[in-house]
Amino acid sequence: MYIHLDRSSATPLWQQIVTEIIQKIHTQKLHPDDQLTPTRVLAQELNVSRSTVQLAYDELLARGYVSTSRRGGTKVISSDQYTASTPHQSEPPFSPPTRPHFEEAEKQMDHWLSANQFHEKLDIDFRHQEPAIDAHFQNIWKRSLMKALQRLDMKDWGYSSSHGLWEVRSEIRQYLSVERGIDVEEDQMVLTGGTQQAIDLISQVLLKKGDTVAVEDPGFPGARLSFMHREMNIHPSPVDEEGMVVNTLPRRTKLIAVTPSHQRPTGVCMSVNRRQQLLKFAVSHQSYILEDDFDGDYRYHGGPLPSLFSEAPEHVIYILSFSKVLAPGIRLAAIVGSRAVMKEIAALQSLIQRQLPIMEQITLASFFKEGEFTRYVRRMRQLYKKRQAAMMEALLTHHFDKHFRIYGTDTGLHVFLEGAQDFDEKESIEAAKAAGVGIYPLSPYCFESNRKGLLLGFACTDENMIQEGVRRLKKILHI
Template identity: 90%
Template sequence: MYIHLDRSSSTPLWQQIVTGIIQKIHTKTLNPDDQLTPSRVLAQELNVSRSTVQLAYDELLARGYVSTSRRGGTKVISSDQYAASPPRQSEPPFALPVRPHFDEAEKQMDHWLSANQFHEKLEIDFRHQEPAIDEHFQNIWKRSLLKALQRLDMKDWGYSSPHGLWEVRSEIRQYLSVERGIEIEEDQMVLTGGTQQAIDLISQVLLKKGDMVAVEDPGFPGARLSFLHREMNIHPAAVDEEGMIVDTLPERTKLIAVTPSHQRPTGVCMSVNRRQQLLQFAVKHQSYILEDDFDGDYRYHGGPLPSLFSEAPDHVIYILSFSKVLAPGIRLAAIIGSQAVVKEIAALQSLIQRQLPIMEQITLASFFREGEFNRYVRRMRQVYKKRQAAMMHALLTHHFDKHFDLYGTDTGLHVFLEGTPDFDEKGSIEAAKAAGVGIYPLSPYCYESERKGLLLGFACTDEDMIQEGVRRLKQTFCI
């Protein structure tokens, strides 16, 4: 039985023998009940050791291609299933279930992501979806990882709580107490793989199909589309200079998703009056508030704003994300809530995921424990403050405030330039791109809102490039 062996290949000889015999079975060179050449004889023919051939025959037996007996030797199994390889299909062999809500959510998510795709080839990119990530961050994160590995015990590699590792939750609890005025116990927290997963877990625990969910409009598409996928009724609540307009919310609203510390994407902070209105609505109608604090650490005049959770912990579910504060690749967020709600969320987490991977968790715990988190946030707050000041100075110097309403000027990582109802977002973005500048539209964040404008991030662009970019935009827009 001839089998070609490539002795220069990295594939072991016994595997090449297996592949060669299977090919002969598929092409009917070997037929059912044909006896394979005895291992001693085949070894001589192929100039290999008998153990190599025997290893190949054992593999064929394990895969079910052959059978063996003392009298009959090794034979090809009597079956026609090896007559030909199954045809490859580009489509599933059966119809997939129709999922209209998922398909619509996927389409809108793709639209949002494509509209915010980074312009790698442009000289200046005012991208706003991520923080600055440099070698300094990589070095201190690496240092925290190494320190965490030194502390790691073998038992830590086993199963752990679906809430997340206790040491991580303990560090986050202390941070929230000092920086946000949020007083909780460790069992009031569940760690998740980012904000999107957190929102999905919350919707599955607190809501049922057809429940009314209020979202900001314009607002974070990820939240709205997650609720749409779970077949909730969406109420788009308009946003003005004080935040979400509360008095338009339907009485049967079960959950209200807001970004009060820095409205995403307009950048406004929810006023005290609106905050009280929202909390009173939740108490009166027995609703939950989903508070997404995605970049509250970066406020440039005064400290972080107090959370809604600290004022009404029984009615607020608080999400703390590290994607904007540190880096999206960390993929960690924390859900904070009452013990009863968090217990249910942890149970669901255990059912669908069991627990999070440990590496990012132990590194984040070390990052907090060694004081790196506070030092890093203080450092980046100063970096962003200078870049925010450069952005505002350039916009005002070039009189953008006479053509746009400027929002988000003292918090977060971007500035919102609102145009008139007839403002041409697409044309402006294309013109800016031709000038080597990347800017981004408001429209993908809108559900029913017809507001128009541009989003200019400053986190990833230094002061000189910010000034040059705004100067080019002035010439492009003929301001």
């Protein structure tokens, strides 16, 4: 059996022997039941050690190309795959099954993401999907990571609870008690890889195919599209100055997804009367409320609003995300609910991915433990408050309030300018882009709603740039 070895190659000789023999099998120079040259003989022929040949034969055996026995030696096994032609050459291309609900959700998600794509080349970008992230944040996060690693024990690298690390849940529990009036125990919380995953886990545990889910319209596309993917019956409930219009909810509604502290994207806060209507509906119809508190820490007049969960813990599932408070890249959120529901969600999480990665969890725990979280939120709240004030001053100075209804002025990281029915979002956005300014449309957040308007974020833009950006917008929008 002729085998060519390139002794100048970086590839080990035994690997070269393996490659050559496999090539001979595939090209039918070696046939099923052909016996390979004994190791001692082939070693002499190739002028290599017998152990080198034995290593090659062991590898062929491990890969399933040969069989070996004391009497028969090493033989090529019988297999239909060894043909001169490329395997599967004549087979039609394989594709996954069609899934209409998934494909439609994917298409709409792409539309939403592309409409909110950040414009790095623009002079001023009023992007609204992320908080400001600077060197200060990176430094304190790195410091928290190093302190967490110093406290880390060997056992912490093993399997842990699918609820999430106890240390993290304990810190979040204390924070929720002080800042949100939510008093729970650690077993009433499950950590997830962000809000999107949290919503999907909740839908799988609490709902079945065809159940009715009410969503805000306009509202967060991520929630609606997650329910669409799971083949739920989506009911869009309109949003007005007081939040979701509760009297539009069907009696059969199983789950109601809301952002009461700062409606996404219009920015309104759900009124006390509307909150009571929503809670009363959930109790009387045995429905769940999914409360998404995505940026409630950033309220500029008064403290954070009380949660729906604190008023009806058996009917509300609360989600706390760190994407807007800290940074999207952290990919951590917490689901809070009754013990029975959290037990089921944790079991599902264990089935899907067993547990979350450890590094982000221990760093976040350290971030809380060292007091960095409180200090950072306080610092950023003051920064955003100044930028929000600069945005409102610029809008009012240039009389935007005479052409738009302005929402979301007390909480969050953006304002919403609602236009008339004939307002052309696309034309305005293109004109702004030509002037070096990035603004964003309301329409990707709408399901059946025909409301029109613009979303202007201020978190990532300083006061001077805000003023200049609004000045340019006034000119292009002919205000």
